[in-house]
Amino acid sequence: EWVPATKVAAPDKLGIRHVGRRTVRPPPPVDLRNSTFEVGAPIDVWWCDGWWEGVVSAAGNDRLQVYLPGEGRSLSVGRKHVRISRDWVENRWVDVKPKTDIVDYLSLNMGCNGRLDF
Numbered sequence: 001e002w003v004p005a006t007k008v009a010a011p012d013k014l015g016i017r018h019v020g021r022r023t024v025r026p027p028p029p030v031d032l033r034n035s036t037f038e039v040g041a042p043i044d045v046w047w048c049d050g051w052w053e054g055v056v057s058a059a060g061n062d063r064l065q066v067y068l069p070g071e072g073r074s075l076s077v078g079r080k081h082v083r084i085s086r087d088w089v090e091n092r093w094v095d096v097k098p099k100t101d102i103v104d105y106l107s108l109n110m111g112c113n114g115r116l117d118f
Contacts, residue, residue: 013069014055016042016099018087025088037064039103042085042096045077053085055099057106067106074106 005024011017028044037043037056044051045066057074058065064082067074086093099105 018089021087021089040098040100043082044085046081055102057102
């Protein structure tokens with residue numbers, strides 16, 4: 001599959017990502033400052049052979065429940081498959097603000113079939 005490096009990503013459904021971010025970005029800097037991931041933390045998850053943007057919706061000792069807004073689904077993943085998420089905007093890394101009300105958001109938008117209604 002070919003993806004242009006200049007393609008701008010679609011706005012995210014949670015409204016936490018930066019407008020103008022690119023779909024293709026360079027490898028992020030190694031950042032060991034935040035090895036704990038709290039509920040609402042913006043993260044990238046290694047899933048299906050690629051990094052996917054998500055938000056932590058629950059945290060256990062060695063696993064995290066992660067919501068992927070672009071896919072409209074939740075996953076349970078090991079912490080070793082998660083990294084801090086940043087956006088690549090105007091040729092620099094930009095921090096993404098946490099979605100501290102993610103649990104409330106999911107409970108309001110989750111359909112009776114367990115999938116998000118949009």
